[in-house]
Amino acid sequence: MPRPALHLAVELDGDGAHPAAWRRAAHAPGELLTPRRLTRTAAAAENAGFTLVTLDDSILPPASGTDPVGRIGAVERAAFVAASTSVLGVAPVLATTYAEPFHVSSQLASLDHVSAGRAGWVVGVEDDPAAARAWGRPLVEGDGALAREAHDGLRVVRDLWDSWEDDAVIRSVATSRYLDRKRLHSIDFAGETYSVKGPSIVPRPPQGRPVVLARAGLVPAGLTDVALVGGPTAGETAAAAGTAAAAGAPLAFAEIEVALDTPREAAGERIADLERYAPWAGRSDRLRYTGSADGLVALLAELAGKVDGVRLLPLVLDEDLSVLSRLVLPELFVRRLATRPLPGSTLRTSLGLPRPVSRFAAGPAADADATAALVREETR
Amino acid sequence: MTRTDPTDVPRPDARLHFGVFFQGVNHWTIWSDPSSGSQIDPASFLRVARTAERGLFDAFFLGDGLRLRESEGGIHELDVAGRPDSITQLSALAAGTDRIGLVSTSNTTYNEPGDLARRLAGLDLLSGGRAGWNVVTTHNAWTGENFRRGGYLDHADRYRRAEEFLSVARAVWDGWAEGAVAGSAEARSWSVPGAVGHVRSRGAQFDVDLAPTLPRSAQGHPVIFQAGDSGEGRDFAARNADVIFSAHGTEFDDALAFAEDVRGRLRAVGRPEDALRILPGTEIIIGATEKEAEEKERWVRLEQVTPAVALGIASRLWGFDLSGRDADGPLPAEDPVVAAYTGTFGTRSVKDPGAVVAEWRARAEANGWSLRETVIELGPQRGHVGTPAGLAEKFARFARHGAVDGFNISPYLVPDGLDDIVDLLVPELQERGVYRTAYTGTTLREHLGLAPVE
Numbered sequence: 001m002p003r004p005a006l007h008l009a010v011e012l013d014g015d016g017a018h019p020a021a022w023r024r025a026a027h028a029p030g031e032l033l034t035p036r037r038l039t040r041t042a043a044a045a046e047n048a049g050f051t052l053v054t055l056d057d058s059i060l061p062p063a064s065g066t067d068p069v070g071r072i073g074a075v076e077r078a079a080f081v082a083a084s085t086s087v088l089g090v091a092p093v094l095a096t097t098y099a100e101p102f103h104v105s106s107q108l109a110s111l112d113h114v115s116a117g118r119a120g121w122v123v124g125v126e127d128d129p130a131a132a133r134a135w136g137r138p139l140v141e142g143d144g145a146l147a148r149e150a151h152d153g154l155r156v157v158r159d160l161w162d163s164w165e166d167d168a169v170i171r172s173v174a175t176s177r178y179l180d181r182k183r184l185h186s187i188d189f190a191g192e193t194y195s196v197k198g199p200s201i202v203p204r205p206p207q208g209r210p211v212v213l214a215r216a217g218l219v220p221a222g223l224t225d226v227a228l229v230g231g232p233t234a235g236e237t238a239a240a241a242g243t244a245a246a247a248g249a250p251l252a253f254a255e256i257e258v259a260l261d262t263p264r265e266a267a268g269e270r271i272a273d274l275e276r277y278a279p280w281a282g283r284s285d286r287l288r289y290t291g292s293a294d295g296l297v298a299l300l301a302e303l304a305g306k307v308d309g310v311r312l313l314p315l316v317l318d319e320d321l322s323v324l325s326r327l328v329l330p331e332l333f334v335r336r337l338a339t340r341p342l343p344g345s346t347l348r349t350s351l352g353l354p355r356p357v358s359r360f361a362a363g364p365a366a367d368a369d370a371t372a373a374l375v376r377e378e379t380r
Numbered sequence: 381m382t383r384t385d386p387t388d389v390p391r392p393d394a395r396l397h398f399g400v401f402f403q404g405v406n407h408w409t410i411w412s413d414p415s416s417g418s419q420i421d422p423a424s425f426l427r428v429a430r431t432a433e434r435g436l437f438d439a440f441f442l443g444d445g446l447r448l449r450e451s452e453g454g455i456h457e458l459d460v461a462g463r464p465d466s467i468t469q470l471s472a473l474a475a476g477t478d479r480i481g482l483v484s485t486s487n488t489t490y491n492e493p494g495d496l497a498r499r500l501a502g503l504d505l506l507s508g509g510r511a512g513w514n515v516v517t518t519h520n521a522w523t524g525e526n527f528r529r530g531g532y533l534d535h536a537d538r539y540r541r542a543e544e545f546l547s548v549a550r551a552v553w554d555g556w557a558e559g560a561v562a563g564s565a566e567a568r569s570w571s572v573p574g575a576v577g578h579v580r581s582r583g584a585q586f587d588v589d590l591a592p593t594l595p596r597s598a599q600g601h602p603v604i605f606q607a608g609d610s611g612e613g614r615d616f617a618a619r620n621a622d623v624i625f626s627a628h629g630t631e632f633d634d635a636l637a638f639a640e641d642v643r644g645r646l647r648a649v650g651r652p653e654d655a656l657r658i659l660p661g662t663e664i665i666i667g668a669t670e671k672e673a674e675e676k677e678r679w680v681r682l683e684q685v686t687p688a689v690a691l692g693i694a695s696r697l698w699g700f701d702l703s704g705r706d707a708d709g710p711l712p713a714e715d716p717v718v719a720a721y722t723g724t725f726g727t728r729s730v731k732d733p734g735a736v737v738a739e740w741r742a743r744a745e746a747n748g749w750s751l752r753e754t755v756i757e758l759g760p761q762r763g764h765v766g767t768p769a770g771l772a773e774k775f776a777r778f779a780r781h782g783a784v785d786g787f788n789i790s791p792y793l794v795p796d797g798l799d800d801i802v803d804l805l806v807p808e809l810q811e812r813g814v815y816r817t818a819y820t821g822t823t824l825r826e827h828l829g830l831a832p833v834e
Contacts, residue, residue, distance in 0.1 A: 023565040030561035033594060035474065035506045059494055061576075061593050066569035069576050070561065071593050076502035079471035083422075100490065102446070102526045103465065110464035114422045114472035134494045134590035169462065173412045176688035179462075181455040184448065194528030199448055199455070201404075203420050203462040 006300060006338040007309030007351055008049065008329065009089075009253060012041050013056035013074075016316040017257050019067040020277040024270070026318040033070050035080060041317060042081040045088060048325035049333060049340040051350045052089035053081065054122050054213070054311060059098075059134045067278060075107045082115035087340075089347035091120025091213055096153020097146060098126055098135035102196055104153065105160035112205035117346030119210035121157075122228075123219055125150055151219050152191040154212070158223065159187035161209045162358040163199035185360040207348045208356045213253070215285070216240060221247035225353055228311060230255040230286040234299060237287050238306035250353060251308040257288040258296060259315035260323040267291055270315060286313070293327035297335075300328075304337050309351075389780035396779050396815050397786030397828055398806075399439040399483070399659060400432045400798055404463025405449065408663065408762065410683045410792050411460050417795045419460050425469060426476050427795035435802030436816050438827040439481035440473065441788060442466035444516055446490055447523045451692060452701050458689050467499045474507035481824030483512030483605060488542040489519060490527045494579075494590045497549035500602045501594040509598030509823035514605035515621070517542045537585070539616050544585040546604070546620055551579045553601045555592025599823035600833030618645035621656060622830050625788055629660020630761040635783035657785040657828050663763035664789055666800045670767060677765045680792050681756045690752040693759070697733055697740075707752040711737075711744055763790075772808035779814055 015021035015032060022029050031037050045053050056062070057074030074092030082090050090111065094104050112119035125146050126132075132139040140149050165183035172180075187198035213226040221227055227244035229252050231237045241252035257280075259267040267290045271280060282288065289296055300310060314320030332338040341350040348355055402425060403409050410416055417424045429440045444466060449456040466484040473482055482503065486496055504511035517538040521531020533541060560575035562568075580589050606613065606621035609628075617624040628638035638660075643653045665680055667673030685693075687707035695702045699717035716733035744754045764771055778784045791797025809815035821827055 022570055025565065028563060029565065029567070029570050030563075030595070033505055033561075035508065038506070039475070059498065059590065059593075061591050063570075068570045069591065069593065070556075070571070070595065072502035072505055073499050075468055076471040076499060076506060079468045080475045080506045083472035083475035098492075099495065100527050100529070103491070106465040107468045110468040113420055113464055114469060116422065130589075134588065135492050136494060136586050136588035137492070164462070171411055176412075176686040177457040178411055178460055179455060179457045181457050184455045194530070195525070196527070197447070197525035201445060201448060201462065202464055 004305065004308070005336060006304050006307070006332070007051050007251070007253065008332070008338050009052040009054060009091075009309060009311040010045055010050050010321070010324070011056060011311060011313045012045060012053045012317065014062055014068055014071065015318065016320065017313040018271075018274050018278070018280050018315050019063050020274045021316040022068055023274065023277060024316045024319060029068070032068065033072060038072075038077055038080060039084050041321070042085050042088065044321050044325060046085045048321065049329045049338075050088065051309075051341045052091055052120060052347065054091045054120070055081075055093060057093045057124065058095070058126060058128075058131065060126075060128060060131055075111065078111055078119070079114050082111060082118060087118075087343055087345065089118045089120055089211070089341070089350065090115060091122050091211065093122040093124040095124035095126045095150070096157070097140050097149045098131060098137045099153075101153040101156035102160065105157040105200060106202050108157065108210050109161055109200065109202040109205045112207055112210045113202070117206035117348070119205065119207065120347055121210050121212050123150055123154060123212060123214035123224070125218065147218065148192060151223075152189075152193070154214075154219050154223055155191075156187065156189050156196050158209060158212075159189060159359070160196075160198055160200040161205055162360055163187055164202075164204040165358050165361040166204050166208070169203060183361070204358065207346050208358065211347050211351060211353065216244045216247070216249065216252070221249040224249055225351070226251045226253050226309070228253055228255050229307070230283075232284055232287065234287065234302055238303065240285075241307040251351060253309040253311050254303055254307040255286045255311045255313065256299075257286055257313045257315070258320060258324075259288075259290045260296065260320050260328075261292045262319050262323055267315075270319065274315070280315075293323055293331070296328050297331045297337075300332060301335070301337055389777075390782050391780050394779035394782075394785075394814060395829075396775055396784075396809060397657060397659060398432070398435065398437040399441055399481075399786070399788040400428060400437055401441045401443070401661060401788050401790045402428055402794065403460070403790050404443050405445050405459060405461050407459040407689050408684055408790060408792060409460045409794055410680065412683055412686075413793060415796055416793055419794060420462055420464065422472065424795040425473060428791070428798060429473050429477050429480055431795075431798045431802055433477050433480040435798065435806045436819060437480055438786070439483050439512060439824060440470075440477075441483045441514065442469060442485060444485035444487055444514075446487060446518070447526050452695065452703065456692075458686070458692055467503055470511070471503050471506055474503065474510070479510070479819045479822065479827075481510045481512050481603065481827060482507050483514055483603070483824075485514040485516055487516050487518060488545040489517055489533050489538055490523070490529060491545075492588075493545045493548035493586060494552065494588050496545075497552035498593060500549070501553055501597070504597035504599065504602050505594060509825070511597070511602040512605055512623075512824055513602045514607060514625070515542055515546065516607065539612055541585040542616065543620065544581075544583045548579065548581045548586055548588060550601065551581065552590070552592045553596060555579060556595045558596075560595055596833075597823075599825040603824045603828065603830065614642060614645055617656065618642065618649050618651065622825070623657040623659055623828065626658065626660045627760065629662045629778075629784055629787055630763055632778060632781075632783055635660060635778060636781060639783050655831070657830070659786045659788045660784055662787045662789055663792055664771065664787075664801055664805065665763070665765040665792070666768060666771065666804055667765075668767065670770065673765045673767060684792065685752060685756050685759070687752055690755040693755050694751060697736060699733060705751070708750045711741055711751050711754060768804040768808045771805055772812055772814075775809065776812045776814045
C-alpha cells in the first residue's frame with residue numbers, strides 16, 4: 001500500500017535559517033526589506049511545488065550585532081505573498097502573548113479572504129522580556145503564563161472565526177436584511193486575564209478556520225491542525241510525531257534545518273563559511289540535515305509515513321531553495337513521496353484537512369459534544 | 381455653460397485629489413442591486429483599487445470599526461457589514477496595484493504604537509511609499525469589550541493618547557538613519573553601527589522601549605489622515621495631519637467656511653496653510669443629462685433608504701423601536717424619548733431629538749412627505765448630482781476658490797460604482813485643467829503634493 005504523501009512546507013523568513021545567511025544572499029543586504037525580493041522568494045517556493053510557506057516574526061529585531069535587524073511584519077508579508085501567488089499556502093507567525101487576540105483573529109481571517117483560503121497561522125510566543133517593553137505591556141513571565149496567553153489567544157481567535165456562520169450574509173431584498181443576526185454569535189470568552197465579547201468584524205474565512213500550526217506542547221493539540229515536531233534524530237522526530245498524534249494533533253510536521261551541497265560548494269563548507277561570523281545554534285527539538293540533495297530525499301523517504309509533512313528551514317534561501325527546487329522536490333514528486341498543491345485548492349484541501357463547521361452553527365447538542373471533546377483534549 | 385475664468389480665482393492652478401472609500405459598514409452602499417458585488421471578495425477590492433488607479437486617484441481607503449453595530453437589542457441587520465483588517469487587505473492590494481495610495485483607518489485606542497507603527501511601515505515598504513494612516517480614536521467601553529485592554533480610556537484621554545501614539549509612531553519611523561544597512565556582504569555588520577536607533581518613550585499613555593526594525597520608505601513616513609469634525613478633532617488635524625476628511629463638501633459656502641476654519645487653525649499652530657489637504661467625503665451621481673442624473677439620484681436614495689432603513693433611522697431619533705410601522709405613511713405621532721447614548725451604533729446620539737423631530741414634522745407637513753421621504757430629504761447631504769460637464773465645472777470652482785482640495789468618494793455600488801466617475805467625470809476635469817493627466821510621482825505624499833518628511 002502506498003504511503004501517504006508528505007506535505008512540504010518551507011520557512012522563508014529573512015535570508016535563511018543561519019543568522020549570518022545574509023552574507024551568502026544573492027542580493028545586497030538592504031534589498032531584503034523590499035517587495036521585489038519577497039515576490040522573488042515566494043515565486044521560487046511556489047514554482048518549486050511547496051504547499052506552504054511560513055514567515056517568522058516578532059516585534060523584536062530578528063537578530064542583533066552583526067546580523068539582520070530588519071523585518072517587515074509577517075502578516076503584511078503574508079498578505080503580499082498571497083496576492084502575488086496562486087496556490088501557495090501562507091502562514092505567518094503571530095504571538096498572542098501581548099497582541100490583542102481580536103486583531104490577530106481579524107488579520108488571519110482577512111489573510112484567508114485575500115488568499116481565497118490559503119492562510120495558515122503559526123502560533124508564536126514572545127518570551128523575551130524586551131518584547132513586553134516594545135509592546136508597552138506588563139511582562140508575561142514564566143512558562144505557565146506564556147502558555148496561558150497562547151492558549152487563551154488561540155481560543156478567542158478560533159471562536160471569532162466561528163462567530164459568523166458561513167451563511168450569515170443573506171442579502172434578503174424582500175426584508176431589507178443584509179445579515180441574519182441569528183447566524184452571528186457573541187463568543188463571550190472569559191479567561192483568567194481578560195474577556196472578549198465578539199462577534200468578529202470579519203465574515204467567516206473561506207476555510208472556516210485558517211490552518212493552525214503550533215510547536216507540539218505549546219497549546220492543546222486538539223485545538224491545532226498541525227503539530228510542529230522534531231528531535232535530534234530521525235527516530236526521535238518520528239517518535240515526537242507519534243506523541244503529537246496521540247495527543248490529538250490531526251497532522252504532525254517534522255521541522256528540519258537543511259544545508260545542501262550546491263554545484264559549487266559542499267554543504268559543510270557553506271556552513272563553515274558562515275560559522276566564521278556566527279554560530280548556527282542548534283535546537284534540540286529540530287532535526288538538522290547537512291549534505292547532498294539525494295541524502296535529503298533519502299531522509300524524507302525514511303520519514304514519510306511516520307510524519308505527515310516537513311517544514312524545511314534552509315541555511316541560505318538564495319542557495320538552498322534553488323537546490324530544493326531543482327533536485328529535491330522534483331525527485332520527491334517523481335517518487336510520489338510528496339505532491340504539489342492543485343490549482344484552486346484551499347490550504348486545508350491540500351493538507352487533506354476537513355473544513356470545520358462553525359461551533360456555533362452545529363446546534364446545541366453538537367456544540368455540547370464539541371465542548372466536552374475540547375475539555376478532554378485540554379485536560380489530557 | 382459659462383466657464384469660470386481660471387485667472388480670476390484665488391487658486392488658478394488648483395488640482396483636485398480624489399480618493400475612493402471602500403466602505404465596509406454602512407447603508408449607503410447599495411447591496412440590493414443585481415450588479416452589486418461582494419463586500420469581502422478580494423476581487424471586489426482589487427477591481428475598485430485598479431479602477432481608481434486608472435482614474436489617477438491619489439488613494440484607496442478602508443474604514444475601521446472594532447465591533448459590529450447593534451440596534452433593537454441585536455446585531456444591526458440592514459446594512460452592509462463585515463470588513464477585512466485594513467492593513468492586511470491593503471498589503472495584498474500593494475501587490476496588485478502600482479501607484480495608488482493605500483490608506484488604513486486604524487484606531488489608536490485599541491492598538492499599541494510599536495506594533496501599529498511597524499505594520500504601517502511594512503505596508504509603506506511593500507507598496508513603495510504609498511501607505512497612509514487615517515488616525516481614529518474611540519473611548520467607548522462597548523468597543524472595549526472586544527479587547528483585553530477593555531474600556532479603560534476616559535473620553536478626555538482619547539486625543540491625548542492619539543497624539544502621544546503618533547509621536548511614538550514617528551519616532552519608530554525615524555528610527556533608522558539613511559544608509560543604515562550595509563552595502564555588501566563583505567561589510568563588518570548587516571547594519572552600520574549606530575545607524576539603528578532605539579525608541580524610548582515614557583509618557584502619560586505609553587511606556588515603551590523598542591528597537592525599530594524598518595528603514596524609511598520612499599515617502600519617509602506614511603501620510604497622516606484625520607477625520608474628526610469637532611473642534612478637538614480639527615485642532616488635532618491642524619497639529620498632526622497631512623490630510624483632513626470632512627462632511628463639508630456638498631454646499632460651497634459650507635465647504636469654504638470649513639476650509640477657512642482649518643486654515644485658521646493651521647496658522648494658529650504655525651503650520652503653512654497648504655500643509656493640510658482638505659478632502660471631504662462625498663457621493664457622486666452622474667447622468668448624461670440633469671434630468672437623468674436626478675432620476676438616478678431618486679433611484680439611489682430609494683435603494684439606500686428602504687422602508688426598513690427609514691424606520692431604523694427614525695427609531696434611533698425617536699429613541700424607541702418603530703419597526704413594523706408604515707415608512708410610507710406619516711411621521712410617528714409620539715414624542716421622542718431621550719435615550720442615554722450607548723455607543724452601540726457607532727454614531728453620536730442626537731443632542732436634542734425633540735427639536736429635530738419638530739423640524740422633521742414641520743418640513744414633512746409643508747411638503748407632504750412620508751416618513752421615508754423625510755428621512756431621505758432631511759438626512760445627511762450625500763454629495764453631488766449632475767452631468768459630467770456640470771460636475772466638473774462645479775468642482776473646478778470648489779477647488780479654485782479653496783473650498784476643497786479634492787474629494788474622498790464613496791461609491792454607492794461596489795465594485796463598479798467608480799466606473800462612470802473615472803470614464804466620464806475625470807476627462808471633463810482634465811479638460812478644465814483641474815485634474816492630473818498622469819501620475820507624476822510614485823508615492824502617496826507626492827500625489828498629494830505634500831512637502832517631503834524632514
